[in-house]
Amino acid sequence: MQLRYSFRLYPNGPQRAALARAFGCARVVYNDALRVRETARANGEMFSKTGDLSKLLITEAKKTQERAWLGDVSAVVLQQSLRDLDVAYRNFFDGLKGKRPRVGAPRFKSRKDRRQAVRFTANARWKITTGGDLSLPKIGDVRVKWSRDLPSTPSTVTVIKDAAGRYFASFVVETEPETLPETEFVVGIDLGLGHFAVLSDGTKIDAPRFLRRAEKKLKKAQQVLSRKAKGSNNRDKARVRVARAHARVADARRDFHHQFSTTLIRDNQAVAVEDLAVKGLARTKLAKSVHDAGWSAFVTMLEYKAAKFGRTFRRIGRFEPTSQVCSACGVKDGPKPLHVRVWECGACGTILDRDINAAVNVAKTAGLAVSACGAQVRPEPLVPAQRGEAGTHRDG
Numbered sequence: 001m002q003l004r005y006s007f008r009l010y011p012n013g014p015q016r017a018a019l020a021r022a023f024g025c026a027r028v029v030y031n032d033a034l035r036v037r038e039t040a041r042a043n044g045e046m047f048s049k050t051g052d053l054s055k056l057l058i059t060e061a062k063k064t065q066e067r068a069w070l071g072d073v074s075a076v077v078l079q080q081s082l083r084d085l086d087v088a089y090r091n092f093f094d095g096l097k098g099k100r101p102r103v104g105a106p107r108f109k110s111r112k113d114r115r116q117a118v119r120f121t122a123n124a125r126w127k128i129t130t131g132g133d134l135s136l137p138k139i140g141d142v143r144v145k146w147s148r149d150l151p152s153t154p155s156t157v158t159v160i161k162d163a164a165g166r167y168f169a170s171f172v173v174e175t176e177p178e179t180l181p182e183t184e185f186v187v188g189i190d191l192g193l194g195h196f197a198v199l200s201d202g203t204k205i206d207a208p209r210f211l212r213r214a215e216k217k218l219k220k221a222q223q224v225l226s227r228k229a230k231g232s233n234n235r236d237k238a239r240v241r242v243a244r245a246h247a248r249v250a251d252a253r254r255d256f257h258h259q260f261s262t263t264l265i266r267d268n269q270a271v272a273v274e275d276l277a278v279k280g281l282a283r284t285k286l287a288k289s290v291h292d293a294g295w296s297a298f299v300t301m302l303e304y305k306a307a308k309f310g311r312t313f314r315r316i317g318r319f320e321p322t323s324q325v326c327s328a329c330g331v332k333d334g335p336k337p338l339h340v341r342v343w344e345c346g347a348c349g350t351i352l353d354r355d356i357n358a359a360v361n362v363a364k365t366a367g368l369a370v371s372a373c374g375a376q377v378r379p380e381p382l383v384p385a386q387r388g389e390a391g392t393h394r395d396g
Helices: 013-042 050-059 068-072 075-097 215-226 233-267 287-293 295-308 354-365
Strands: 002-010 116-120 134-136 140-145 157-161 167-174 186-191 195-199 204-206 270-274 312-316 342-344 351-353
Touching: 013 050, 013 068, 013 075, 013 116, 013 140, 013 157, 050 075, 075 116, 134 157, 140 167, 186 233, 186 295, 186 354, 195 354, 215 233, 233 295, 270 295, 270 354, 287 295, 295 312, 351 354
Parallel strands: 186 270, 270 312
Antiparallel strands: 002 140, 002 167, 116 157, 134 140, 157 167, 186 195, 195 204, 342 351
């Protein structure tokens, strides 16, 4: 299977300038190719092939005075930019045919985009030096902070600059699946906002709410940014401070997702979750809390880690009535408003916690053998005997 490994880069001043040139040249070639194809589409002509575009927009353009500066960067970066445009068109047309979720048509890239990226393939002859630096053509040896070893030799590297001004090297490598020792535990997960996750064994994980906790600092940084004159250097510095504050929130959320998902995969042989309508919930008044939770990213981590470590991952449909069915007797008791967190089954009298009961039903619907005892909030109350039946009559 293929996995992506990212590492922090620390380029010096000249290297940052060289990377800026690479970002700009790749953007110009991408926009030129998009303009040629859109003009052909408007005129009813055939789309130009990638090879023809490479010859016209890279090889021939370097010979002109207007585009001579394209020779200052590696030609591989420019060719990969054309391939990125091909992928964008392919995804767009596949979405129209129903082969994948719909995406918008390719758009022109702006020089004001805060996120920039270029990709180097093996043809560019990049390498990792013996000293641990990343050697890139026409850029130099860039210092890398290696947090772990690569499992295999990568063929490509993508250099990314995010909105906070940080640089990263991203490698896609082939990895062999690792098999963890088998365990008898399985778990169903009910994701929510009050608690980030409720497990079928009764464990409740509080929602970290990283964005909510950082709102005051973010608000202050945004206010400082709004007072700066547009186009000034101080405004650009304030923008970077806002971007870094958001990056810290995103990094903390990602770290929480990684640690929790790894714990679940390591401790359980099978994991079941519910397919949530995140896009629909993100259009409601709960949008900020939904985005702060990051359910989609967490479920994606669970899925690929289960495949990597030989665990079972199952996803049930979003329309399963997990909150309406008693996990003890299986009787459907009907929908309940959200403020009802504890309810009593009308058939068997079991007192159920709404979230734990849903987690147990998620596991059962996915075909996992879990016990319903975890869904019970407290033992079923004993029904007191009638006054006339209590005790022993004195008259025998």
